[in-house]
Amino acid sequence: MKPQTQSDQPAAAPGLRERKKARTKAAIQREAVRLFRAQGYSATTVEQVAEAAEVAPSTVFRYFATKQDLVFSREYDLPFSVLFQAQSPDLTPIEAERRTIRSMLEGISAQELALQRERWILIISEPELWGASLGGITQTMRVMSEQVAARAGRDPGDATVRAYAGAVFGVMLQVSLEWADDPEMDFATALDEALQCLEGLRP
Known part of the structure; x- marks a missing residue:
């Protein structure tokens, strides 16, 4: 059997830290979209999004540079x-x-x-x-x-x-x-x- 080379090895699964960051980002966007739909985009503040996602406003901006980025996504x-x-x-x-x-x-x-x-x-x-x-x-x-x-x-x-x-x-x-x-x-x-x-x- 041919031994696997480094390039043949499957990609390593994301670590705990990466998975936690991904969950936090997803939760922030999910709550943002929910609030935007419920009370309007303009009427919703980043502070309200942060409170709903149970994070600090600075955490929101760590993942999303602007309020619009909470809606737009080019991750695909x-x-x-x-x-x-x-x-x-x-x-x-x-x-x-x-x-x-x-x-x-x-x-x-x-x-x-x-x-x-x-x-x-x-x-x-x-x-x-x-x-x-x-x-x-x-x-x-x-x-x-x-x-x-x-x-x-x-x-x-x-x-x-x-x-x-x-x-x-x-x-x-x-x-x-x-x-x-x-x-x-x-x-x-x-x-x-x-x-x-x-x-x-x-x-």
């Missing part, structure tokens, strides 16, 4: 990028997108998915948050174009690449808007089926 960007680029080159771009998204959603608990929906509802219902989200949308489109261009061997600024990324993002946005209105929607299935309609579209 890197994992998505890594999974997308790891997909077989034999797959069509849409197949690679669909498999990546399915893998990501399968790893999210029902509780976490519900929190993501609540965050999304906040973003589209609060003018201040929706306006702030436009910068994130621009960044997401740029990253998506770069990822697709890398797989296709094209330039990210290529018109076909940008059109493809826009079509994929448009479908994802539409399904997300429908999800906000329908808590019973199977988001993973609906998104997968919608993206499948783009099969044949290539950068």
Whole structure:
């Protein structure tokens, strides 16, 4: 039997300190979203969020630099990028997108998915948050174009690449808007089926 090399070893599980920090961060965001939804984003203070999460306001700012960061989260960007680029080159771009998204959603608990929906509802219902989200949308489109261009061997600024990324993002946005209105929607299935309609579209 071939001995395992260091690179073959499975990644070490997060230590107690890391797990505690992750739980604290999740609790803060969960309480923030709950309060924002219950009494309004503008009417809720960071101090109230800290009290609900049973931490000091300074702890809130240790994990979230601004009040808006309590709603916005880009923690899935890197994992998505890594999974997308790891997909077989034999797959069509849409197949690679669909498999990546399915893998990501399968790893999210029902509780976490519900929190993501609540965050999304906040973003589209609060003018201040929706306006702030436009910068994130621009960044997401740029990253998506770069990822697709890398797989296709094209330039990210290529018109076909940008059109493809826009079509994929448009479908994802539409399904997300429908999800906000329908808590019973199977988001993973609906998104997968919608993206499948783009099969044949290539950068």
